[in-house]
Amino acid sequence: MNQITKALLLDYHAGRVTALQRKLIENWLQDARNRSTYYDTLYEWESTHPQYVADVTTGLDRFRRRLSGSQPATTALIQDEAIPVRPLFPKFRSGWLAAACVALLLFGGWLFRTSILYKTYTTHSGQLQKLLLPDGSRVVLNANSILRLPRFGWLRDNSQRDVFLTGEAEFNVVHLTDHRRFVVHTNRQLDIEVLGTEFVVLARQRATRVVLLRGKVKLHYQPDQQSEKTLTMRPGQKVTLNNHKRALELTNSSSPTDFSAWKNRQYVFHDTPLTEIGQMIQDDFGLKVIIKEPSLAERQVSGTYDVTHVDELLSALEELLAIRITRQRDRIIFSQLNK
Amino acid sequence: MHQPLFQLSDESASLIHPLRPTVSTSMEHDPDWQLQQVWATNPQEACEVLFRKYYVALCSHASRFVYSKEAAEDIVSEVFYQFYKEELYKNVNSSYKAYLMQAVRYRAYDYIRWELTKSRRGTDLDWVTIIDRDPSPSEIVQYDELYRSIELAIDQLPPQTKRVFLLSRFEGRKYQEIAGELAISIKTVETHMSKALSLLRQALRPMWIWIVLASLVRF
Numbered sequence: 316m317n318q319i320t321k322a323l324l325l326d327y328h329a330g331r332v333t334a335l336q337r338k339l340i341e342n343w344l345q346d347a348r349n350r351s352t353y354y355d356t357l358y359e360w361e362s363t364h365p366q367y368v369a370d371v372t373t374g375l376d377r378f379r380r381r382l383s384g385s386q387p388a389t390t391a392l393i394q395d396e397a398i399p400v401r402p403l404f405p406k407f408r409s410g411w412l413a414a415a416c417v418a419l420l421l422f423g424g425w426l427f428r429t430s431i432l433y434k435t436y437t438t439h440s441g442q443l444q445k446l447l448l449p450d451g452s453r454v455v456l457n458a459n460s461i462l463r464l465p466r467f468g469w470l471r472d473n474s475q476r477d478v479f480l481t482g483e484a485e486f487n488v489v490h491l492t493d494h495r496r497f498v499v500h501t502n503r504q505l506d507i508e509v510l511g512t513e514f515v516v517l518a519r520q521r522a523t524r525v526v527l528l529r530g531k532v533k534l535h536y537q538p539d540q541q542s543e544k545t546l547t548m549r550p551g552q553k554v555t556l557n558n559h560k561r562a563l564e565l566t567n568s569s570s571p572t573d574f575s576a577w578k579n580r581q582y583v584f585h586d587t588p589l590t591e592i593g594q595m596i597q598d599d600f601g602l603k604v605i606i607k608e609p610s611l612a613e614r615q616v617s618g619t620y621d622v623t624h625v626d627e628l629l630s631a632l633e634e635l636l637a638i639r640i641t642r643q644r645d646r647i648i649f650s651q652l653n654k
Numbered sequence: 655m656h657q658p659l660f661q662l663s664d665e666s667a668s669l670i671h672p673l674r675p676t677v678s679t680s681m682e683h684d685p686d687w688q689l690q691q692v693w694a695t696n697p698q699e700a701c702e703v704l705f706r707k708y709y710v711a712l713c714s715h716a717s718r719f720v721y722s723k724e725a726a727e728d729i730v731s732e733v734f735y736q737f738y739k740e741e742l743y744k745n746v747n748s749s750y751k752a753y754l755m756q757a758v759r760y761r762a763y764d765y766i767r768w769e770l771t772k773s774r775r776g777t778d779l780d781w782v783t784i785i786d787r788d789p790s791p792s793e794i795v796q797y798d799e800l801y802r803s804i805e806l807a808i809d810q811l812p813p814q815t816k817r818v819f820l821l822s823r824f825e826g827r828k829y830q831e832i833a834g835e836l837a838i839s840i841k842t843v844e845t846h847m848s849k850a851l852s853l854l855r856q857a858l859r860p861m862w863i864w865i866v867l868a869s870l871v872r873f
Contacts, residue, residue: 330802337795344791347748353794354752361711367824369713369727375705378731382698382738 319343321356328360433463433479440601441625443578450476450489452497455578457483458599483517483598485575488530505556505563506535514548515575521594523556526574536563580623586615589649592632596647600625607650611638686750693743701738704750712758718801719762720769721808722823729765733757756789759797766804766858800858807857811850818846 460482512530
């Protein structure tokens with residue numbers, strides 16, 4: 316059934332139809348064949364009821380100037396019956412829109428530059444992650460740590476292998492035949508240059524420390540823009556960055572693997588003060604540790620502790636030191652028993 | 655200088671008889687189908703034939719959306735330019751008239767949306783939805799609703815604001831001229847203009863949602 320008449324369409328264009336009639340027309344338009352009729356009447360109405368009458372001569376002059384102003388289409392192309400390539404987004408011809416898009420892309424790229432340029436590995440509280448890097452090197456990332464790797468050209472010829480670490484990680488770097496450098500950058504003015512070796516890096520608030528297990532590494536320490544200090548480490552050595560003295564402190568460690576015990580979910584303490592243990596718990600498990608009495612803070616702990624669950628460590632410490640450890644959601648309070 | 659404005663394009667179609675759908679969507683039923691040969695030999699000539707024939711109606715239609723003669727003529731000119739330059743006429747398989755009217759509507763819509771929203775949002779990702787394609791029935795109807803809403807919104811402006819708005823926008827007159835003609839200060843003209851635009855924005859806000867939704871449904 317077809318109730319759409321030309322008169323109705325003309326009334327429609329003039330805005331003189333009811334909501335029901337409008338709906339009828341909308342339904343009628345479902346048939347694609349009716350659309351040209353629709354535009355015919357729209358044209359007719361627009362011609363009989365113009366909003367204003369534009370001057371064709373001036374318009375055409377402008378149009379011709381526009382056409383001649385730019386490169387005319389070659390007639391040869393048309394005679395060849397070349398298939399016209401229709402642009403995907405014809406709108407993008409407008410200069411300002413293209414500019415806006417470019418600006419948007421650039422801004423987006425700038426905003427997300429880190430995620431675009433680097434592949435990022437992140438660990439949460441209490442989480443360990445074992446990574447295999449594209450060159451075959453292995454990394455164990457401790458909790459609450461971030462390791463970034465450039466996405467592009469990491470293994471390109473003659474480029475050094477740069478990685479960026481915040482937190483703590485053990486590196487087992489593969490030596491490549493072209494002796495290519497592997498450099499761990501920390502955000503604490505300390506870079507570690509490697510040739511093929513195994514070492515542990517700690518780059519946190521509480522300390523910046525490198526422990527070399529095997530092989531050879533060279534440290535580049537840049538306390539300020541002008542000066543750079545280098546230091547070559549031998550296996551078993553431990554270097555700690557002293558922020559106050561702005562210097563690297565080298566000591567020999569009898570058991571360097573203790574510093575990577577965390578990768579087996581263990582903590583190894585050698586006369587370690589409780590403040591430092593509190594810091595470790597804070598760093599690795601994301602818990603806030605509060606030590607109530609200053610005397611308690613100086614108590615020292617030795618031994619190997621299983622830290623698959625932080626509660627195991629806490630109850631062990633509680634028993635060993637005869638103190639009270641209470642946990643309130645994400646806060647842990649160490650206090651004397653007799654209080 | 656008036657063009658012959660009323661031409662019944664289809665002699666057989668009486669005003670009151672139900673309209674039969676065109677038998678096919680092929681070009682043969684378009685009165686402009688004779689242009690086929692001209693496109694092959696002299697596309698610019700063919701384009702100019704269409705330009706002369708439809709320019710006035712297209713400008714008038716565009717002005718219902720943009721309410722500016724200058725902007726309307728720019729839009730129509732741009733549509734023809736693109737039509738010719740990108741050889742879009744080769745893709746038209748229904749009627750040139752329908753294609754051109756729809757293209758003008760797209761551009762006009764694009765223009766006012768940009769104009770009315772640019773001050774609120776810097777960039778608009780919905781641009782991508784405005785590309786050449788067949789509109790859905792609901793979209794077609796929404797376009798009609800849109801220019802009617804604009805007309806209504808302008809009609810409802812306070813009299814003096816409306817006068818200033820039409821002189822500035824539609825006639826493209828300078829603020830200084832308007833101030834002189836209406837014996838008001840330039841500052842007052844500016845106030846009227848910003849008032850008019852903000853009232854229009856308010857009145858048309860519900861329309862954006864509809865058109866954007868309609869175009870999304872199509873994808």
